Amino acid sequence: MNPITYYIKQALADYYPDSEAASLAKLLLTQVFGFTVIELYGGKDRSFSEYEQKQLDDILIRLQKHEPVQYIIGMEMFYGLSFEVDENVLIPRPETEELVEWILKDNKEGGLRVLDIGTGSGCIPITLAKFLLHADIASWDISDGALEVARRNCRRNDVKVRLERKDVLQTSSSEEQFDIIVSNPPYITEKEKAAMEANVLEWEPSVALFVPDEQPLLFYTKIAELGLEMLVSGGRLYFEINRDYGAATVGMLERLGYHHVELRKDLSGNDRMIKAIR
Ligand SMILES: C[S@@+](CC[C@H](N)C(=O)[O-])C[C@H]1O[C@@H](n2cnc3c(N)ncnc32)[C@H](O)[C@@H]1O
Numbered sequence: 001m002n003p004i005t006y007y008i009k010q011a012l013a014d015y016y017p018d019s020e021a022a023s024l025a026k027l028l029l030t031q032v033f034g035f036t037v038i039e040l041y042g043g044k045d046r047s048f049s050e051y052e053q054k055q056l057d058d059i060l061i062r063l064q065k066h067e068p069v070q071y072i073i074g075m076e077m078f079y080g081l082s083f084e085v086d087e088n089v090l091i092p093r094p095e096t097e098e099l100v101e102w103i104l105k106d107n108k109e110g111g112l113r114v115l116d117i118g119t120g121s122g123c124i125p126i127t128l129a130k131f132l133l134h135a136d137i138a139s140w141d142i143s144d145g146a147l148e149v150a151r152r153n154c155r156r157n158d159v160k161v162r163l164e165r166k167d168v169l170q171t172s173s174s175e176e177q178f179d180i181i182v183s184n185p186p187y188i189t190e191k192e193k194a195a196m197e198a199n200v201l202e203w204e205p206s207v208a209l210f211v212p213d214e215q216p217l218l219f220y221t222k223i224a225e226l227g228l229e230m231l232v233s234g235g236r237l238y239f240e241i242n243r244d245y246g247a248a249t250v251g252m253l254e255r256l257g258y259h260h261v262e263l264r265k266d267l268s269g270n271d272r273m274i275k276a277i278r
Pocket of ligand 1: 140
């Protein structure tokens with residue numbers, strides 16, 4: 001094993017399972033220190049300068065405190081695109097890529113009007129702007145910090161999204177009409193906190209994560225009600241959902257009059273996303 005890889009794995013041994021420490025070592029060496037595959041696996045030694053050693057040790061201390069590596073290196077990949085991330089935004093998740101894939105497969109026509117609610121890093125609207133044909137995309141978030149990151153990610157990926165600071169819970173419908181409304185809103189109930197990993201609970205923004213125990217569908221109900229006004233007839237609503245509330249979310253949408261409500265599982269087999277037609 002490369003001596004630096006060994007050094008990193010030793011420093012993380014008490015904090016992460018072996019396989020995770022190994023992937024963290026690989027990520028740091030390639031993304032931060034520019035190691036090539038030959039340097040990584042070829043057994044060829046590469047000595048660190050004093051500056052690099054200090055940089056590595058600072059990173060290891062942050063990892064020992066369970067800070068997510070994506071915040072440390074400042075980026076995450078999503079659907080093949082690169083996104084800046086910091087503590088203002090949720091780190092984009094693979095389940096959300098599955099939701100985006102569903103939208104892209106369903107919607108091949110050009111010129112669609114799309115609204116994303118709860119933009120975070122901008123991973124959903126930016127990916128849709130990149131891969132839908134000539135779409136006009138608006139996106140709302142309550143957090144100024146998240147909107148700043150999303151704005152930078154639009155530039156980074158060379159797309160245009162109309163970003164707006166808006167509290168969806170305080171919004172009554174606007175005149176604007178959309179063909180698609182998509183949202184991955186906060187959906188973790190307070191009682192689920194106990195089962196959460198420290199790297200999520202202590203580092204990711206709580207405004208992106210939590211809803212009160214007694215209102216698990218708070219955002220979904222509000223967005224579905226707005227959708228009745230803001231979606232064109234035949235317009236599509238797409239949600240990422242809490243796996244424990246699949247049936248409840250489907251029921252709520254059907255009661256509001258949506259049709260063809262479809263619940264899908266993610267790759268881990270959990271109820272994770274819903275499509276409904278206005
Ligand atoms: C689960 S995160 C999703 C972020 C991003 N769409 C993604 O999939 O990675 C939810 C987002 O909703 C935003 N949010 C929370 N409450 C909101 C509200 N009342 N109105 C608008 N956005 C809100 C948070 O700031 C956060 O960025």
